[in-house]
Structures are given as C-alpha cells and as structure tokens.
Amino acid sequence: MSGSLFVITSLIWAQDFAMRPFPARLTDVAQQVGLTAPVIYGPERRKDYILETTGSGVAFFDYNNDGWLDILLLSGTRFGENLPAEAVTNRLYRNLRDGTFADVTKASGLVRTGWASSVTIADVDNDGDEDVFITYWGQNVLYRNSGHGTFADVTRQAGLQHPGRRWGAGATFLDYDRDGHLDLFVANYLDFDPAKIAKPGQAAGCAWKGIPVNCGPRGLPKAVPVLYRNDGRGHFKDVSVESGITRAGPVYGMTAAGADFDSDGWVDLYLASDSAPSLLFINQRDGTFTERGLEHGVAVSEAGTEQGGMGIAVGDFNRDGLLDLLKTNFWDDTPNLYRNLGAGQFTDDALRAGLGVETRFICWGAGMPDLDNDGWPDIFIASGSVFPEVEERLPAYPFLSPRLLFRGVGDGRFERVRQQGGPALAAVHSSRGAAFGDFDNDGDLDILIMNMNQTPSLLRNDLQAGASWLGVRLEGRQSNRSAIGATVTATFGGKPLAQAVMAQSSFYSVNDRRLHFGLGSAKTADIEIRWPGGRVEEVRNLRAGQQYIIREGEGIRR
Amino acid sequence: MTIVFLALLQTAQEPSLLDKPQFVESKFEAAVDSGAHATAGSAGRMILAPLGVLQLPASRPSASGNREARAAHERALVLEAENNPIEAAKFFARAVQLDPSPAHLLDASVHLLSHGAAASAAKMLAEGLRLHPKDANLHLALGVAEFGLGQYERARETFVAAMPDPRSYEALALVIEAAPSLAGPLIQRLGGSPYHQALAILRGAGAGQPGAEGLLQKAIQQDPAFDKPHFELALLYVAQQRTMEAIGEFEATLRLNPDHEQAHFRLAQLQQRAGRKADAETHFAAYRRLHAKRLESEEAERKGRIVLMQTPQP
Numbered sequence: 001m002s003g004s005l006f007v008i009t010s011l012i013w014a015q016d017f018a019m020r021p022f023p024a025r026l027t028d029v030a031q032q033v034g035l036t037a038p039v040i041y042g043p044e045r046r047k048d049y050i051l052e053t054t055g056s057g058v059a060f061f062d063y064n065n066d067g068w069l070d071i072l073l074l075s076g077t078r079f080g081e082n083l084p085a086e087a088v089t090n091r092l093y094r095n096l097r098d099g100t101f102a103d104v105t106k107a108s109g110l111v112r113t114g115w116a117s118s119v120t121i122a123d124v125d126n127d128g129d130e131d132v133f134i135t136y137w138g139q140n141v142l143y144r145n146s147g148h149g150t151f152a153d154v155t156r157q158a159g160l161q162h163p164g165r166r167w168g169a170g171a172t173f174l175d176y177d178r179d180g181h182l183d184l185f186v187a188n189y190l191d192f193d194p195a196k197i198a199k200p201g202q203a204a205g206c207a208w209k210g211i212p213v214n215c216g217p218r219g220l221p222k223a224v225p226v227l228y229r230n231d232g233r234g235h236f237k238d239v240s241v242e243s244g245i246t247r248a249g250p251v252y253g254m255t256a257a258g259a260d261f262d263s264d265g266w267v268d269l270y271l272a273s274d275s276a277p278s279l280l281f282i283n284q285r286d287g288t289f290t291e292r293g294l295e296h297g298v299a300v301s302e303a304g305t306e307q308g309g310m311g312i313a314v315g316d317f318n319r320d321g322l323l324d325l326l327k328t329n330f331w332d333d334t335p336n337l338y339r340n341l342g343a344g345q346f347t348d349d350a351l352r353a354g355l356g357v358e359t360r361f362i363c364w365g366a367g368m369p370d371l372d373n374d375g376w377p378d379i380f381i382a383s384g385s386v387f388p389e390v391e392e393r394l395p396a397y398p399f400l401s402p403r404l405l406f407r408g409v410g411d412g413r414f415e416r417v418r419q420q421g422g423p424a425l426a427a428v429h430s431s432r433g434a435a436f437g438d439f440d441n442d443g444d445l446d447i448l449i450m451n452m453n454q455t456p457s458l459l460r461n462d463l464q465a466g467a468s469w470l471g472v473r474l475e476g477r478q479s480n481r482s483a484i485g486a487t488v489t490a491t492f493g494g495k496p497l498a499q500a501v502m503a504q505s506s507f508y509s510v511n512d513r514r515l516h517f518g519l520g521s522a523k524t525a526d527i528e529i530r531w532p533g534g535r536v537e538e539v540r541n542l543r544a545g546q547q548y549i550i551r552e553g554e555g556i557r558r
Numbered sequence: 559m560t561i562v563f564l565a566l567l568q569t570a571q572e573p574s575l576l577d578k579p580q581f582v583e584s585k586f587e588a589a590v591d592s593g594a595h596a597t598a599g600s601a602g603r604m605i606l607a608p609l610g611v612l613q614l615p616a617s618r619p620s621a622s623g624n625r626e627a628r629a630a631h632e633r634a635l636v637l638e639a640e641n642n643p644i645e646a647a648k649f650f651a652r653a654v655q656l657d658p659s660p661a662h663l664l665d666a667s668v669h670l671l672s673h674g675a676a677a678s679a680a681k682m683l684a685e686g687l688r689l690h691p692k693d694a695n696l697h698l699a700l701g702v703a704e705f706g707l708g709q710y711e712r713a714r715e716t717f718v719a720a721m722p723d724p725r726s727y728e729a730l731a732l733v734i735e736a737a738p739s740l741a742g743p744l745i746q747r748l749g750g751s752p753y754h755q756a757l758a759i760l761r762g763a764g765a766g767q768p769g770a771e772g773l774l775q776k777a778i779q780q781d782p783a784f785d786k787p788h789f790e791l792a793l794l795y796v797a798q799q800r801t802m803e804a805i806g807e808f809e810a811t812l813r814l815n816p817d818h819e820q821a822h823f824r825l826a827q828l829q830q831r832a833g834r835k836a837d838a839e840t841h842f843a844a845y846r847r848l849h850a851k852r853l854e855s856e857e858a859e860r861k862g863r864i865v866l867m868q869t870p871q872p
Contacts, residue, residue, distance in 0.1 A: 116727075207641060211644075294842055294846075295826075295830050295838065295842065296830075297827055303823070304819060304820055304823035304845060305825075306851060345830065345831050347827075393644060
C-alpha cells in the first residue's frame, strides 16, 4: 500500500492539533473510591496455562435502577492454592452517589469463585431490571435480578446447563429474531484440560521467540460458539445448528458484539477470534445467520493474514452515520479500524487513521468514547502482556504496559494523547477488560479497567467545562426492554454520529447502556432511533447537557 | 581485531516504554517465531520489512579457516534453527570475535536485527565495515539497523553506499516511505529500473504522485512477464479509488503469478464491493486454498522445529 500521502496529511493534522489542549484528564481513583480488592487471575509472575492469561471483563450497569452506575468485576482464581472465596469472587460494587462505592457482593448473592471470563448484561425477562450472564471455564451462569438488590442463579431453570467443561468466552444478549425476547450468543475459546496440556516449552506452540511460555492457542483444539433462543418464558434452547452458527466451524472465539452492521434493521454478530479469522454473522432475517467475515472485509488483515483478535469497539469514528468496528490484536500488530462502507462492507483504515504508530503492546479492552465531548469519537485501548516470563530476557516486550489514547481529530483521523490525558495513561498494568460510562453523572465518560492480580482502575474523567453533551437511554416496548441492538444516530453540527446499544463489547465487558454523545459546540441535536424490533423513530431538538429516557412509541419520558 | 560484542539483545539504546514510538518497535518479518498467537506481522502493515525485502544471505555455512570460529558459527546456526535466539546470538558473537569475516558479521547482525536488537547490530556492522568497506551486504544490513533505529537520513546514505546493488533501491523506497521528507533529494539520485524508481516515488510521495503510474507502466512495457509492477499499480489504483483499473491490474498480476495469495484476496474484496459476487467468490476460494496451504506449510515447519528441539544434540 502506498500511504505516504496520508503520512504527510497526518503530520499537518498532528501539528494543528498538537497546539490544541486536550481538555479531558484521566485520574485513577479506584483506591480512594473503595475499589480496593485485587482481581486474582492465575499466578502473578508465571503463567503455566493459557487459562491463566486471558483475564476477565468488567461492567458498568445500574443494577438497582437508581440512575447511578454500579460496577461488576469478574475474577479468576489460582490452581493449587486454597484461596478463601472472598479473595477470588466476582465483585459487585454499589454506587453510593457521592463518588464512592460499597462492596455488596455478599448481600447481592453474587459470591462465586472460578475462572470467569466475560459478562453480558440486559433485562432478559423484560421485568424492568438488568440480569447478568457470566461465562466461565466450567459452567456459565445466568443471574436473574430480583429487583430488590439481589440476584438468583437461574442457569438450570433457564436451560443453560451444558454437558462437560467448556471455556466460555465472549457472550452477548441479542434479539436476532425480533420477537422482543433477548436471545444469547456464547463463544468458546478452546478446549482446555490442564491434565492434557503440555507445560511451557514442551510442545509446539509453547515457546515465544525461543522463550518457554504457556501453550496455545495454536496447537489446542478450537471450539464452536453456541446460540440460544429465548422462548419468552424464561427458557433458552440451543439453536446453534438450525441458525447456521455452527457452519462457521470452530474458532478461538473471544469478544462478541451484536449490532446492525449492514443497516438492514436486523442485528448481526461480530466475533473477534484469536489466531483465526474473525467471524461476521449476517442476520438473514429468517432465524438464521450466514458467516461472511471474509467477504465483508473484517476477518483478516488487509494483506489477508490471521490476527490475534481480542477486543471489539463499535462506533462511528468518521461520522458518516454508519457503525464502524475497532478490533484489538496481539503483539507486533496494530488494531484494525474497519470503516463501514455501507451495506456491511468494511475496509481497514487503521494506518490511514494514524493508529499504526503503536505495535508494542498486546491490546484488549477498547472503546470509541468521546472523552473530550468535542463531537468526534476518540479511541481508548487497555493493554498488557500474557507472558510474564518474556520481559526478563526481551525487555522490549514488557509484562506491564500503558493505556493508549488516540483523540479523534476529525474526518476519521486520530493522534496519540500522552501526558495531556492525565497520569492514568502512563501507568503500567497487565490490563484486560475495560468499560466506558459516566459513573459520577457529571457529563463525561469515565473508564473502568480490569488489571491482572492488581486492584482495578477507575479512570475518572475530569473534563474542563466547554463542550456540550447529550445522554440517551432507551426503553423498548415491542422491542426488548433494554433496547439491545438499537442504533441511535444523533445529528448535530450538520453531521450524523451513530452509536449502538450493546450487551457486550470492549474485551468481555459491558458499557453504560446510556449512550453518550459529545456535541462539541452544538446546543441541540436531532436523533433517529432504529429500534431492534424494526420501528424507526425521530426525536428533534434535544437540548444539550441532559440525560433523556426515550420509550419506544412514546417518545421522551424524562 | 576484536569486535567488542555488546550485551546481547540488550535494549539500552532502544526506546524506553513510554518514549515517543518510532518504527523501531516493530519486529521484522524474519523474526523466527511469533509463538502460538497469530499476528498480521506488523512488519508488512508498518512497511517495515527491510530484511524480508533485501533477502540478505543469512544462515549460510561458515567457510572460515579458523576451526573454532567455524564451530561457533555452526553451533549458532543450530541454536537458531532450534528457536533459541538468545543462545544462538552468543555463539554468533563468538564466531565474529574469532574471525570477523563478512559472512560471520552478516549472520550475527541479521540475527540481532531479526530479534529487534538494532542498536547492537548497528554497532557491530559499523565496526565490521571498517574491515570490509566495500561489502554491499554489510552496508545493506547497517542501513536496515539504522532504519530500525529511526535514523532515516543515516540509513538513506548507507543504502546509497550500497548502490548499484539492486536491493538498495528497494531499501531506499522503504526509507522514503518512512520519512517522506527525504524523498526529494533522493529521487534525483536514483538510477535503477523504472519499477524501483516508481516504488521510491510511491513510498515517498504517495498515490497522488503522477510520476509513479507512468514509471510502473514503463516497467510493464520493459518486462511484460514481471508481476510486481502490476501489483503495485493495482495498489496505487486502490488508493486512488480507481476500482475498475485496480481490478484490471490485480487480474494482470494473477495472469503472471496465479499463486499470488494477496492479489487474490484484494481482488476478491474489490469485486465483492463492486457487486461482482460470483467473481469475488472465485478469488476468495483461491485465496482460501493458497492461504490454507501456506498455513499448513508453516505449521509443518513449526512442528519440525520442535522435533529438532527435542532431539538430543551431539
């Protein structure tokens, strides 16, 4: 490819924007607000098994419907150590509305130990509160929210028990058949049995640049994803075969994201895959999917090679009203920034957009939040190595690494933000999941991050006043209550900006379900809502600086 | 003379974690093993494949008259094949210490470069060139090291010193792509074929530069059986959104080289977007077949290396 014109143009852009201050400043306040327990995930400085390396997701969600975001952190455990349950459980933190959090894990009924991977959250029974599904190496778990601050494990009643031990990975609720009931897609990473797996350095796929490391994923058996259909009566049925999901064959599945990528009004599915082509399941509108990742340009690199796909962000980085995709990848690679050309066809703009300057870190959780509310989505990426053994001999590949922030400078281009973005960017961790949301309701997006064997990070965004914003929360009526699968397009400053309501993205994580639009200098915006049930509605002249709740067919509620 | 071999694979002169990133962070295409996780090979994506482009003749048997040096070099080659780059580097260095021949210097430095130790390689090569000032391979390897360190202007001069070796044009094209400001004075000094001149212009000034298209067409006229100018022309047309012409050039590439995996893939994508779905499916199928074959071959090679690792060495 010949990208020099872009290089020159980028330099000009960079010069312009280097002069402009970045008004958002990210500070890690996790310790001071009460997120003090470390997230255990395998040993700290040695990883014998790939299971100990992939880590877990996090969620911003409002479990008690008080209008303030609460926090869910998933946990792993350690082989051969008899750790107390309170040390290795998933944790739920309630937002105390004063900038601090209280650990309510025990009271909520969410204490559970094991190797948790990902989380997907939505009102799966349409009763007005958010339910939680967590994938595990072992048995995945569905928790029903009682609406009174507690959760009940309803996995068995819901028909989600499965035979044998699977390594559940990415998962997302979605309403693929538009019946108003949320269905469930679950990816599996690989078949993992510690009794059968070779130790570091002892088989093919167990060395990295000559240094013995944990084995896999190549060399270990891939696994097929599963699609469950919700019958509307609290029961799920495995429809993987009849829906066409299994025809794609096994992959090393990681994060899953459901949204209407081809703008036909039906939710599609994108699955990031590690060391294998990523999959794009196009909804055929008849209860089936066809896998078309290669044909739509999102399966492999621009040159046709597999990548180590980890996380997914969905947004509209060039503000053309179409949902684009960002996929994070392994070492020695850049992320993919797939620009939607229309009808679900994509082209990788990563280098043209300016993301090619950084390839040193393994990248995981990611999002396209507009952190400075200037109306252009930015890109945030959490990073961290999977091989603690490597840096001692090859310091160029550190185990702990910083966060990456690229500010959107308009027209689909980005520039790297460093010190200007605050001290939390340079802090090094081995991070995995990341979620984006406004936990302190101050009109800017904050970031929650899982750090392996460390306390989590909560990056509070202290944004200088100036640019305006708009919050939109949807409530489905004919559509599923959480409006998962909806696309909202805000038009301001003469250009559209599309966002999707999703039940999983980033890496194994869940973002604030309220969509946040930075509006720049605009004072109002018009929005178009494409509900997952097919209805299209418009709401005009929404004033900046407010959170709106919009109910399907009824308009603004508040 | 004794070459002082710096700490192997050390990174003292490499950028620190939070330095402004330069292209040095990218690993070269020739890196021995990316492990069991697939990467796109940032080298290709980051236009940083100088080792792959130059095809420096590394890993050849030593013809040294010094028996100990020859033994150290042979041991290094074995260790390299066993995917043990750190131990291999020590033996390559030992061979250089005992006999700083061009072959030993080249193998040792290419090995270092392959593992991202560009600063160490540059020091070794600079000293080696004092002994062998006319060796084109050593000049090219030094240019690669300087390129890897982000010293583009120095790399440009080093590659120019290797002219008229045809590989120097390919290398210079990479330099210009990384540092377009160096293009102007360089293009005027370039000789070589129209294809290489076009590459330099393309890498330097981008697809908007009209001269490149004419040079590539001239290269095609001069050697109609050469597939590379067609492929470059197709990429140029893609960048200029001249889809139908790009399709034509990818098709020409494939007439000359039916197993060009990337041409099949890129052509299929263009046809898909142009609504030529049946044609696209044909080329996606060809891509899938060639890609699977390549993966199979790489997997066999990887397993072969493990077998070698597990075989006791004498």
